[in-house]
Amino acid sequence: MSKSFEDYLNTPDNSMMYDTQDIEENKPWAILSYIAVLWILPLFVNGGCSKFGRFHANQGFILFLLEIACSIACALLGWIPLVGWIIKTVLGLAVTILMVIGIVNAATGKAKELPFIGGLMHVFE
16 A cells, blocks of 8 residues: 555654653653754663653654765765756755744644654664
């Protein structure tokens, strides 16, 4: 069975698995986890005991790995005149959109996986 594009965007909301107090206390750290290497912050705050913070740190880590892969791809293919520019633009836009989705989810107290790449989190748990 093939998935449609909407199926990839509609990821399950696991927010009910997390304590509401944990969510409220760790929202700022969860938000920061989507900005480059700051995904590591929720792991150090409160001794890394926040399940909500750890969820978003894992999502931020996967996004960070994607950013590194995109940077490498852009460095390798960026020298091609038109194709390189298109690749840089598309990859940069995709990473930015995923970052915004993650920040919005964290700010609203939701524990939703990022579209397309969020399922990779289970590899690192």
